[in-house]
Amino acid sequence: MLVFMPIFFILCLFSYWVYTQDISVTNSLIHAVIETKPSIVVDLLSFPYLMFMLLLVALLVVIGWVFKKIPFKGNLPFFTISLASISTFFLIENIRPNTLKSRLPYSVIYGVTEYYKKVDYVFNSVPETITALKDSLNIVLVLGESVRADHLQLNGYAKETTPYLVRNKNVVSYSNIYTPHTYTGSSLPRILTDASVDTNNLNNITSIFDVFNRSGYYTIWIGNQELEKSYKSIVDTNNKVLLIDSLRSVYSFRKALDEQLLKPFKNSVNEAKARGLYTLHMMGSHWWYENRYPESIRQFRPVINSKHIPSLNGEDIINSYDNTVVYLDHLINEIIKILQDCNVPSILIYLSDHGEILGENGKWLHAQNDEASRNPAMFVWYSNRFKEIYPLKVEALSNNNYNHYTTDILYYSLLDLIEIKGLNYDNTQSIFTKK
Numbered sequence: 001m002l003v004f005m006p007i008f009f010i011l012c013l014f015s016y017w018v019y020t021q022d023i024s025v026t027n028s029l030i031h032a033v034i035e036t037k038p039s040i041v042v043d044l045l046s047f048p049y050l051m052f053m054l055l056l057v058a059l060l061v062v063i064g065w066v067f068k069k070i071p072f073k074g075n076l077p078f079f080t081i082s083l084a085s086i087s088t089f090f091l092i093e094n095i096r097p098n099t100l101k102s103r104l105p106y107s108v109i110y111g112v113t114e115y116y117k118k119v120d121y122v123f124n125s126v127p128e129t130i131t132a133l134k135d136s137l138n139i140v141l142v143l144g145e146s147v148r149a150d151h152l153q154l155n156g157y158a159k160e161t162t163p164y165l166v167r168n169k170n171v172v173s174y175s176n177i178y179t180p181h182t183y184t185g186s187s188l189p190r191i192l193t194d195a196s197v198d199t200n201n202l203n204n205i206t207s208i209f210d211v212f213n214r215s216g217y218y219t220i221w222i223g224n225q226e227l228e229k230s231y232k233s234i235v236d237t238n239n240k241v242l243l244i245d246s247l248r249s250v251y252s253f254r255k256a257l258d259e260q261l262l263k264p265f266k267n268s269v270n271e272a273k274a275r276g277l278y279t280l281h282m283m284g285s286h287w288w289y290e291n292r293y294p295e296s297i298r299q300f301r302p303v304i305n306s307k308h309i310p311s312l313n314g315e316d317i318i319n320s321y322d323n324t325v326v327y328l329d330h331l332i333n334e335i336i337k338i339l340q341d342c343n344v345p346s347i348l349i350y351l352s353d354h355g356e357i358l359g360e361n362g363k364w365l366h367a368q369n370d371e372a373s374r375n376p377a378m379f380v381w382y383s384n385r386f387k388e389i390y391p392l393k394v395e396a397l398s399n400n401n402y403n404h405y406t407t408d409i410l411y412y413s414l415l416d417l418i419e420i421k422g423l424n425y426d427n428t429q430s431i432f433t434k435k
């Protein structure tokens, strides 16, 4: 009873948030619960929540009273019930992974173990002696999600998915980018560090943000995705990390749209740091596509109306997917407007973490072995001021765009872009150096 009561109480406290606020219990939430500041805790206490706690205490008193009335005192019946529920968990998880793991009460236990299991990479320390461009410069790295290169009108796709990008003279598309890593958790650690797509060894890696911080650049991560264990510690090397929708349930239908990244981005650009690397991590074109864009963007119809892929028409799935690309085009245009308003030489690099399978070999979505998901979209936009100051970089950028690269080029191109000195890197892998 002494064990049961506090566990029951704590699990019920979680359940309140899960059912009223639509949040999911993950290791990030456990992280937040364990490491949060007292002032935030006070902000979370509401009158209904306090009433809920009181009710819980009353319920526990009743349970305790009933328990005392039970004539037998052996633990065998409870032991049997516990054993049965624990073994059902493993049995069901084996048949259909994640069936119970993300649901209460298992999610709390799972979240706590994940929290204490967090992987921490060994990061190479960046020499204090490195130097870089001292001029003011805004670099925006937009990390896309599941956007494949061949569905961009910019790359010759027949449907008008990127009307803004096509009209913009300062946009260069890189249509031959390759990654064998077809899911976010595996792809991002290699994009954001010097680790190659060819390696499985992620020890002794250098975070791109560490290099930028050391060079006097302000770094901020503004994300619309939960940080996964595999790249959280890399993201944490930013000066600031801002998640716009961090506690929303993975089962929620009300996830934030990527346009909510714009306001915090605009605010941080306007705080006018002389040199900054702003990383915007989108939800992009992740399944379920209909949740990724507002209705006003719906160019292609009919669209999907169910999540059960086998019952859907392939053309409808592709229409929905293409609408998410139209939305991306619109958002990139909005980001460009913000950059143009602030008068600092600016450059935007968009790279999707991987592509998406859209019916090839009868398959859909990603994280499977299929070529269709290995060619992520990438393009670069530069401001007129940037072109005036760095004509050679723009020339190289425009000459290299048909080359075949892996996503490894992002790290080297960013280093080359700010002309890092004092740190060895391979500038033949940079899109800003002429081949």
Ligand SMILES: [Zn+2]
Pocket: 145, 146, 182, 183, 184, 185, 353, 354
């Ligand atoms: Zn992804």
